[in-house]
Amino acid sequence: MIGRRSRKRGAAVRRPAPPPRNRKPRGGWRWPAWPQLRWPRLASPRVYAARHLQVLLESLGRLTHQPAASLMTAAVIGIALALPSGLLTLLDNLQRLSLSWEGTASISVFLNQELEAEAGQALAGELRGWPEIDEVRYISRAEALAEFREHSGFGEVLDALETNPLPSVLVVEPVKSDLTPAGAESLLQRLQALEGAELAQLDLQWVQRFAALMEIGRRGVLVVGALLGLAVLLIVGNTIRLDIQNRREEIEVTKLIGGTDAFIRRPFLYTGFWYGVGGALLAWLLVQLAFLLLRGPVARLAGLYDSSFLLQPLGFVDSLNLLLAGALLGWLGSGLAVGRHLREIEPS
Amino acid sequence: MIRFDNVSKRYPGGFDALRGLSLHVPAGQLTFLTGHSGAGKSTLLKLVSLIERPTSGNILIDGQNLNRVTRRQIPFVRRKVGIIFQNHQLLFDRTVFDNVALPLIIAGHDHREIGRRVRAALDKVGLLKHERAYPHPLSGGEQQRVGIARAVVNRPPLLLADEPTGNLDPELSREIMQLFEQFNQVGVTVLIATHDIDLISRMNHPILILKAGRLQAAGYARGAAP
Numbered sequence: 001m002i003g004r005r006s007r008k009r010g011a012a013v014r015r016p017a018p019p020p021r022n023r024k025p026r027g028g029w030r031w032p033a034w035p036q037l038r039w040p041r042l043a044s045p046r047v048y049a050a051r052h053l054q055v056l057l058e059s060l061g062r063l064t065h066q067p068a069a070s071l072m073t074a075a076v077i078g079i080a081l082a083l084p085s086g087l088l089t090l091l092d093n094l095q096r097l098s099l100s101w102e103g104t105a106s107i108s109v110f111l112n113q114e115l116e117a118e119a120g121q122a123l124a125g126e127l128r129g130w131p132e133i134d135e136v137r138y139i140s141r142a143e144a145l146a147e148f149r150e151h152s153g154f155g156e157v158l159d160a161l162e163t164n165p166l167p168s169v170l171v172v173e174p175v176k177s178d179l180t181p182a183g184a185e186s187l188l189q190r191l192q193a194l195e196g197a198e199l200a201q202l203d204l205q206w207v208q209r210f211a212a213l214m215e216i217g218r219r220g221v222l223v224v225g226a227l228l229g230l231a232v233l234l235i236v237g238n239t240i241r242l243d244i245q246n247r248r249e250e251i252e253v254t255k256l257i258g259g260t261d262a263f264i265r266r267p268f269l270y271t272g273f274w275y276g277v278g279g280a281l282l283a284w285l286l287v288q289l290a291f292l293l294l295r296g297p298v299a300r301l302a303g304l305y306d307s308s309f310l311l312q313p314l315g316f317v318d319s320l321n322l323l324l325a326g327a328l329l330g331w332l333g334s335g336l337a338v339g340r341h342l343r344e345i346e347p348s
Numbered sequence: 349m350i351r352f353d354n355v356s357k358r359y360p361g362g363f364d365a366l367r368g369l370s371l372h373v374p375a376g377q378l379t380f381l382t383g384h385s386g387a388g389k390s391t392l393l394k395l396v397s398l399i400e401r402p403t404s405g406n407i408l409i410d411g412q413n414l415n416r417v418t419r420r421q422i423p424f425v426r427r428k429v430g431i432i433f434q435n436h437q438l439l440f441d442r443t444v445f446d447n448v449a450l451p452l453i454i455a456g457h458d459h460r461e462i463g464r465r466v467r468a469a470l471d472k473v474g475l476l477k478h479e480r481a482y483p484h485p486l487s488g489g490e491q492q493r494v495g496i497a498r499a500v501v502n503r504p505p506l507l508l509a510d511e512p513t514g515n516l517d518p519e520l521s522r523e524i525m526q527l528f529e530q531f532n533q534v535g536v537t538v539l540i541a542t543h544d545i546d547l548i549s550r551m552n553h554p555i556l557i558l559k560a561g562r563l564q565a566a567g568y569a570r571g572a573a574p
Contacts, residue, residue, distance in 0.1 A: 044456075050459070249439070250439055253437050253439060253450075257427075257498065257502075258423045258451060261423075263423075347399050348399065
């Protein structure tokens with residue numbers, strides 16, 4: 001045991017001193033024992049991430065070498081993305097508008113002509129106790145007449161009548177959170193069944209119709225969006241196809257010295273990614289600009305309807321979604337082109 | 349290191365480039381491959397580097413049968429083989445350094461390791477001072493050296509060269525051959541396809557002579573000692 005150890009130590013002493021580290025590489029060129037490279041040595045995650053980052057920046061740099069051509073492609077993508085995202089934002093605004101009306105929707109309960117004013121007031125008081133009702137306003141026959149005379153412009157017609165034809169009305173405002181279409185419907189029926197009520201009318205039907213129209217609009221925009229998304233895929237795919245053809249030689253050489261498909265694919269995928277991101281940024285700019293232009297006129301129109309409605313441009317989350325969609329479409333379009341054309345290029 | 353076992357290659361046009369070729373290149377040897385144009389030299393190199401597949405027969409490299417290598421595995425086999433082309437196959441939009449670094453980047457080495465190895469390889473071929481230059485202004489011999497540096501930077505066990513001295517004058521050709529001898533001395537198996545008979549007959553290395561897709565002769569040049 002001891003002898004063996006000392007022999008080892010002796011061998012270590014006799015080994016020549018290693019060359020100094022900072023020597024020129026001329027002497028440092030040593031061929032190591034051949035590793036059996038049956039399986040590839042995997043790069044460490046740090047090296048792998050660094051490589052991705054490098055390719056990401058490299059492909060962006062490559063695009064900026066031909067700014068006009070890159071910008072044109074990005075602009076086409078931008079317009080294709082701007083249309084559906086602009087329309088969706090418009091629909092969101094319309095929905096917001098309809099919601100603000102829905103909130104103020106009320107039920108008018110027209111009372112029996114014979115019901116005395118005191119009985120009407122009492123009924124209003126009773127209804128105020130219902131949990132699903134927020135507020136009840138009693139409008140007497142005389143008040144209704146005065147209101148009608150003021151707003152309708154048919155004052156002279158009323159003067160010709162001997163008696164007041166208008167019934168008294170209870171304007172019932174439901175608690176807003178309860179106002180689902182079904183909840184409103186059941187409340188309506190209970191009010192209809194009240195003693196002394198002639199007719200209960202929900203001022204919500206047109207809002208529901210509007211919502212149905214909006215749904216159709218939303219579907220339409222989705223169809224348009226899908227088609228334009230497909231267009232973006234094809235635009236990016238075609239651009240990348242040309243790029244692949246231009247870099248054919250580089251691809252062949254890379255394949256010859258052992259570049260995997262993934263390695264060769266990477267710069268093209270990142271190029272597609274940048275096209276998508278650039279297109280999305282341009283689309284964002286276009287949409288915000290368009291809404292900025294529309295904002296004034298819409299506010300003026302809303303003012304004419306006594307509304308303080310303001311057109312809202314793309315919000316933060318929607319902007320992020322747009323960016324994500326652009327990046328994804330660019331990546332996918334490039335992936336399609338690369339998958340189709342990279343296989344065709346083989347060294348010969 | 350390289351073993352051909354009754355290998356035939358027929359190209360789609362019906363041309364038989366190799367007809368039942370069997371040969372063996374032992375590990376650690378520098379071997380010349382020669383023969384007239386069309387004798388099958390280039391086809392042989394293409395089969396070894398998996399650019400082409402044989403019509404029949406087996407090719408073994410380092411004990412690995414190339415017929416069993418799938419498309420996805422090709423890159424990993426190619427990393428074991430350094431290839432030097434007659435027309436250099438350099439990328440002209442990148443510096444000499446970046447050209448030589450490419451195999452290391454592909455293999456996933458880290459930044460510092462790449463710098464170290466690339467400079468060592470460039471120094472070995474005598475081009476360290478040109479590392480920042482682009483390949484275009486370099487002379488043919490220098491471009492060939494860049495190609496050699498790129499082929500050896502990954503330290504492959506096998507080097508293939510297709511007419512490495514094709515366009516060079518005798519002086520440069522001899523220098524390039526000496527470079528290959530130096531790699532061979534540290535243990536690399538080298539196979540050089542050339543028809544520069546004058547040059548190789550003065551060197552003491554085995555020569556394989558192909559004729560019409562078959563091995564015509566194998567041995568040492570008459571003038572050289574065995």
